[in-house]
Structure formats: structure tokens, C-alpha cells
Amino acid sequence: MGLPCGTFNAEYREDMAILRTRTHWGLAIAAIVLLFTLPSYLSNTWLIVANFIGIWIVAALGLSLLTGYCGQISLGQAGFMAAGAFSCAALVNYGGLSYWPALIVAAFFTGGIGLIFGIPSLRVKGFYLAIITLAAHFIILFVILHIPALQGTMGLNIAPPHIGSVTFDSHHNFFYLIMGVVIIMTIITKNIVRTKPGRAFIAIRDNDLAAEMMGVDVFRYKLIAFFICAVYAGLAGGLMLGYITHAHIDEYPFMDSVWCLGFLIVGGLGSVAGTIMGVVFLRVFSQLTYMYLAPLATLLMPAGMGTAGFGIGPFTYGLIIILFLIFEPRGLYHRWEIFKSWYRLWPFAY
Amino acid sequence: MERGKLLDNSNKIKLHADDIDLTFGGVRALMGVSLEIREGEILALIGPNGAGKTCMINCIDGFYRPQKGRIYFEDKEITHLAPHKIAEMGISRTFQNLALYTGMSTLENLMAARHAKLKYGTLKGAIYFGWAHNEEIEHRKRVEDIIDLLDLEPMRKKPVGALPYGQRKKVELGRALALEPRLLLLDEPMAGMNVEEKEDMARYILDVHDMQGTTILLVEHDMGLVMDIAERIVALDFGQKIAEGSPAEIKEDEKVLAAYLGKPKEG
Numbered sequence: 001m002g003l004p005c006g007t008f009n010a011e012y013r014e015d016m017a018i019l020r021t022r023t024h025w026g027l028a029i030a031a032i033v034l035l036f037t038l039p040s041y042l043s044n045t046w047l048i049v050a051n052f053i054g055i056w057i058v059a060a061l062g063l064s065l066l067t068g069y070c071g072q073i074s075l076g077q078a079g080f081m082a083a084g085a086f087s088c089a090a091l092v093n094y095g096g097l098s099y100w101p102a103l104i105v106a107a108f109f110t111g112g113i114g115l116i117f118g119i120p121s122l123r124v125k126g127f128y129l130a131i132i133t134l135a136a137h138f139i140i141l142f143v144i145l146h147i148p149a150l151q152g153t154m155g156l157n158i159a160p161p162h163i164g165s166v167t168f169d170s171h172h173n174f175f176y177l178i179m180g181v182v183i184i185m186t187i188i189t190k191n192i193v194r195t196k197p198g199r200a201f202i203a204i205r206d207n208d209l210a211a212e213m214m215g216v217d218v219f220r221y222k223l224i225a226f227f228i229c230a231v232y233a234g235l236a237g238g239l240m241l242g243y244i245t246h247a248h249i250d251e252y253p254f255m256d257s258v259w260c261l262g263f264l265i266v267g268g269l270g271s272v273a274g275t276i277m278g279v280v281f282l283r284v285f286s287q288l289t290y291m292y293l294a295p296l297a298t299l300l301m302p303a304g305m306g307t308a309g310f311g312i313g314p315f316t317y318g319l320i321i322i323l324f325l326i327f328e329p330r331g332l333y334h335r336w337e338i339f340k341s342w343y344r345l346w347p348f349a350y
Numbered sequence: 351m352e353r354g355k356l357l358d359n360s361n362k363i364k365l366h367a368d369d370i371d372l373t374f375g376g377v378r379a380l381m382g383v384s385l386e387i388r389e390g391e392i393l394a395l396i397g398p399n400g401a402g403k404t405c406m407i408n409c410i411d412g413f414y415r416p417q418k419g420r421i422y423f424e425d426k427e428i429t430h431l432a433p434h435k436i437a438e439m440g441i442s443r444t445f446q447n448l449a450l451y452t453g454m455s456t457l458e459n460l461m462a463a464r465h466a467k468l469k470y471g472t473l474k475g476a477i478y479f480g481w482a483h484n485e486e487i488e489h490r491k492r493v494e495d496i497i498d499l500l501d502l503e504p505m506r507k508k509p510v511g512a513l514p515y516g517q518r519k520k521v522e523l524g525r526a527l528a529l530e531p532r533l534l535l536l537d538e539p540m541a542g543m544n545v546e547e548k549e550d551m552a553r554y555i556l557d558v559h560d561m562q563g564t565t566i567l568l569v570e571h572d573m574g575l576v577m578d579i580a581e582r583i584v585a586l587d588f589g590q591k592i593a594e595g596s597p598a599e600i601k602e603d604e605k606v607l608a609a610y611l612g613k614p615k616e617g
Contacts, residue, residue, distance in 0.1 A: 012490045013483075188476045195475035195482050199462040203451050210449035213411055215437035215466035215529060224472055270453060 035179055039172050047171045053283045054178035055239050060263040060275050061189045062232020068269040069193055070225035071205030072121050073130045078256035079137030080230045082249060084110040084237025086144050089156035089247040094149065099161035099242060107234035114230020121222045137257050141249050155248030158241060174243050181239060190272050201225055266324050268331025277332040289316050362389040364533055364565045371418035372405055379405045381589045392559055392566045394580035398609055401586040403569045404446055407535045411443050412436040438466040442531035444522045446538045452511035456502055456521050459510055460493040463528035493528055500524050500554055516547045523554060534566045540575065548572065552579055
């Protein structure tokens with residue numbers, strides 16, 4: 001956490017700020033400008049990838065708070081996204097709400113569902129909590145499938161959302177909406193982790209007994225973490241619905257819950273920037289795999305073996321996770337930190 | 351022994367534990383132990399290994415539930431309160447085996463201990479600017495005072511997991527102080543330290559006691575240090591209180607000597 005050479009803080013306010021120098025501000029503004037001009041450089045294929053990256057960043061940030069910061073593992077993130085998408089679709093179709101209020105209500109409704117599945121975390125940890133949240137995924141999908149109004153196998157459709165005369169019906173328009181939400185959610189996440197609730201989460205992750213002795217109501221904060229995580233998932237699910245204008249349980253397979261955990265492992269547990277890096281890295285990688293490796297694999301397989309192209313995705317994904325766990329368990333973010341400390345001192349060795 | 355007299359309320363009872371019984375299955379860890387901690391004193395709890403010293407601390411701060419007996423803190427019963435409620439009331443502790451939040455920096459560890467003191471909730475934290483920001487600065491000042499007191503400046507932003515043992519012990523003391531305790535429970539704060547570090551730690555404890563008038567319960571094995579800094583001593587052995595008194599009295603107490611050194615042979 002060093003500052004560039006020659007920069008000193010005189011006030012706590014300066015010391016606590018995220019953007020601390022003029023260069024930081026410049027880079028942040030440049031990054032945002034670059035982000036919002038991105039659609040003009042990207043082909044349609046990559047724009048779609050970027051939109052899904054945005055949606056997954058929102059979901060992964062929620063999981064990052066729960067798993068990365070609070071230490072409570074969850075394998076139900078895609079299930080919560082489904083809950084968000086379907087409740088949003090139901091509110092639009094049956095509740096007569098327009099998309100935006102429905103999105104907010106659905107996010108908090110999903111948060112409520114998250115609370116229910118957070119209750120067992122009072123008693124169980126680690127593997128057992130993973131199994132419970134895994135069950136959460138399947139219970140949510142089961143319930144959705146068996147509520148007639150949600151038309152489980154058919155799914156629900158909504159009209160593309162709009163603000164005034166701007167309709168978010170193209171990849172291009174939706175990009176701005178998603179990236180706006182991503183920026184807001186990133187700032188909120190960063191604020192949560194640097195204030196009282198964030199420190200309580202880390203305290204619970206690092207030493208729950210000590211946290212309890214030091215005045216943290218452990219159960220309450222575990223529930224808050226589950227709630228926030230599910231709100232993020234519900235929001236991501238609602239955005240997914242708005243983007244593809246369709247809610248269907250096949251959009252939320254269990255593998256996506258595992259993917260979400262993979263984002264955190266690759267990016268680095270317990271870091272907001274790392275979470276974003278993880279999502280971008282894995283989604284871009286999986287797109288590249290799909291575009292280049294899958295046709296190659298299909299070509300190389302002997303005839304009659306079926307489409308190896310489908311198998312190559314999960315295979316490379318698993319391989320990446322294993323390689324990260326062995327060689328860089330602290331994720332891409334740790335690499336970035338190493339690079340930063342090297343860059344600050346360059347050209348000196350130390 | 352002028353220190354105790356600086357505070358004129360030395361006869362007020364800060365904490366009163368009455369007839370505590372604690373059993374784990376067939377093991378009777380504490381048997382009818384009664385304990386009084388007076389306002390503003392340093393009370394040392396001594397005894398051989400397994401005497402029940404840490405059990406007593408764990409009972410006071412709510413980690414263990416005694417099977418029998420009641421504990422009163424400032425005339426309010428705390429026997430069945432949740433540990434975090436007891437912490438909010440103003441009882442703070444350090445741990446025999448370090449229990450720091452290793453993923454956080456020293457500064458964050460201390461700020462995390464101010465959890466109960468920070469008023470804003472999760473929503474205001476998420477918005478941050480305005481309320482939470484000002485309160486953070488306010489509490490940061492208090493934490494910096496503790497960092498200053500314990501000479502923790504060089505490791506303010508270092509992750510605690512990377513600090514050496516002696517420094518971590520100091521951070522633990524700092525974290526306990528950040529809670530602004532009215533009763534401080536120190537469970538072997540000097541275990542595993544060299545002489546120099548022990549003297550430093552003793553100095554910090556005395557500083558805290560003198561400057562803030564904090565009541566302190568100290569569990570420690572180094573008898574020389576205990577005799578030096580404690581105003582009163584309670585000795586435990588096999589879950590029973592065997593002696594209570596001033597350091598001079600304890601030094602001469604036959605039961606204490608027998609517990610530590612064994613009984614002299616008859617004849």
C-alpha cells in the first residue's frame with residue numbers, strides 16, 4: 001500500500017481515499033472514457049462478450065463479498081440469478097410494474113431468499129455450507145419449474161426495457177446500461193469493504209471466534225453478507241433478463257454457479273479489483289477457446305467421436321482453475337500488486 | 351505501590367464472579383470459584399498449567415457458559431449474554447494464542463475492533479460519502495492514538511499475517527484497547543517473549559492502566575513480572591481458588607508454594 005515516491009499524506013481523509021494522486025485521477029477518468037467508447041471499436045461478437053462480462057461482474061462482486069470477504073462459500077449464485085430474473089419477469093408480466101422498479105424489487109426479493117439460505121451458516125462452515133448452497137441452487141430452480149405462472153419449461157418474455165425514448169434493445173445500447181450498473185456496483189462494493197461491514201466480514205473470515213469476542217454480531221453479519229450477495233445476484237439476473245428479454249431456467253445452469261466461484265479463484269479472493277479481473281480473464285478466455293480451440297479440437301478428433309468442441313470449454317476451464325490453485329492461489333490481483341510495487345520503484349531494484 | 355491510590359474508587363467492585371462451576375463432560379475445570387475485580391486495579395490470576403485461568407477469562411467474556419454461578423459487571427448480570435454484547439458493554443480481551451485477523455493490516459485490525467463503537471450501518475457504509483466518511487475519520491483518530499501509544503507506526507499498513515510474533519502480540523493488545531474497554535482481560539500477553547519484549551509489554555500495560563484507569567485482569571506465568579505490576583493476586587489450582595491477596599502475601603502463601611513447587615516431604 002505504498003504511495004508513489006515523494007507523495008505524503010497530511011490528513012486521514014487523504015490517506016483513506018482510493019484515488020490519491022493526480023495520476024490516479026487521470027488514469028481513472030481515462031479508463032472510464034475508454035470503457036464507454038469501447039462499443040465503437042468492438043465487433044458485435046465481442047460486444048456481446050463484454051455485455052455478459054458486465055452482468056457476471058455484478059454477480060461475482062456479490063459472491064466476492066460473501067466468499068472472498070466473509071469466507072462463507074456459496075455454490076448457488078446462478079440459482080439466485082434465476083430467482084432475480086424470474087421474479088423480475090413475473091413483476092413485469094403479472095404485477096404491471098415497468099422494468100426498472102421491477103428490477104429493484106426483484107433484487108431485494110432475491111436478497112430475502114439469500115437470507116433464508118444464509119441461516120444454516122450459523123451452524124455449518126466450509127464443505128457443509130457449500131453443499132447447502134448447492135442445494136439452494138437446485139431448490140430455487142425446482143420451485144421456479146413448478147410454479148405454473150412462471151411457465152418453467154417455456155420461460156417468460158418481457159419487452160426490452162427503455163428510458164424515455166431510448167430502448168435498450170441493441171447490444172450497443174445495452175452496453176452502456178450494463179457498464180453504468182457495473183461502475184455503481186463496484187463503487188458500492190468498494191465502500192462496503194472499506195467500512196464497518198467490510199471489516200466485520202473479514203474479521204469473520206479470518207477468525208470468527210475473535211470477531212465475536214471483539215463485539216461483532218457474527219450471525220447477523222453472516223446474514224447481511226448472504227443478503228448482499230443475493231441482492232447482487234438478483235440484480236445480475238434482472239439485467240440478464242433485460243438483455244435477452246427472456247427468463248428461462250436453462251440460462252442458469254449449475255455450471256454457472258461454479259464459474260462464478262472460478263472467477264474469484266482466478267481473480268483473487270478478497271479483492272474487488274481481482275474479482276473484475278477474474279471475470280474478464282475467464283470470459284475472454286472462454287470466448288477465445290470457443291472461437292479457436294473448439295474447431296481445432298473437433299478437427300483433430302477422429303470421426304464419429306462427436307463434437308469435442310463442447311468438451312473443450314469445461315476442460316480448459318478446469319485446467320485454468322487447477323493451474324491457478326497450484327501456481328498463483330492468490331489470483332491475478334496478487335500478480336498486479338507485485339507489478340505495481342515493481343513499477344513504483346523502477347528503475348531501482350528496491 | 352502508589353499507583354492504586356491514584357484512583358480513589360479502589361473499593362468499588364468492577365466485576366464480581368460468584369461461585370462459578372464449569373465442567374466439560376467429566377472434567378471439572380472450575381469448582382466454585384469466586385472472584386472480585388475492583389475498579390481501577392490490576393488483578394493477576396496465577397496458577398500452574400491447567401488450573402483454570404483461561405477458563406475463568408472465557409467465562410467472563412461469554413465464550414464459555416458456566417454451569418453454575420453468576421457474573422456481574424458493573425452491577426449488571428452478564429452470565430448469559432452473547433459475547434458480542436459483553437464486548438459492547440466494555441469488556442475486551444487478548445488471546446493466549448494469537449487470534450488476529452491476519453488478512454487485514456494493523457490499522458484495519460484496530461478499526462475492526464471499533465466495530466461496536468461505530469454507529470453507522472451497512473447502508474450508510476455502502477454510500478460512504480458523508481456520514482460514514484466523517485465517522486471513519488473520527489474513529490481513525492482514536493485508533494491512531496493507540497498506534498502512537500504502542501509504537502505501532504511502522505507496521506500501520508502491513509498485513510498482520512506478515513508481522514513477527516512479538517509485534518503481533520502488541521497488535522493484539524492494541525486491538526483490545528481499540529474497544530475502549532473498562533475491563534481488560536489479558537490472557538498471557540507476554541507468553542513466548544524475550545526479556546526486553548516483556549519489559550516493553552509490561553510498560554505498555556502500566557501506561558494504559560495509569561493513563562486511562564482501565565481495570566485489568568492479567569493472566570501470566572512470569573512470576574517476577576506479576577509480582578511487579580499486579581496490585582492483587584488470585585491463585586488458582588485444579589479449578590479452585592487457593593489464595594488471594596497482595597503480591598507479598600501470595601509469595602509466602604503455603605498453598606501457592608505447594609501448588610507450584612510441591613509439598614515438602616514429611617519428616
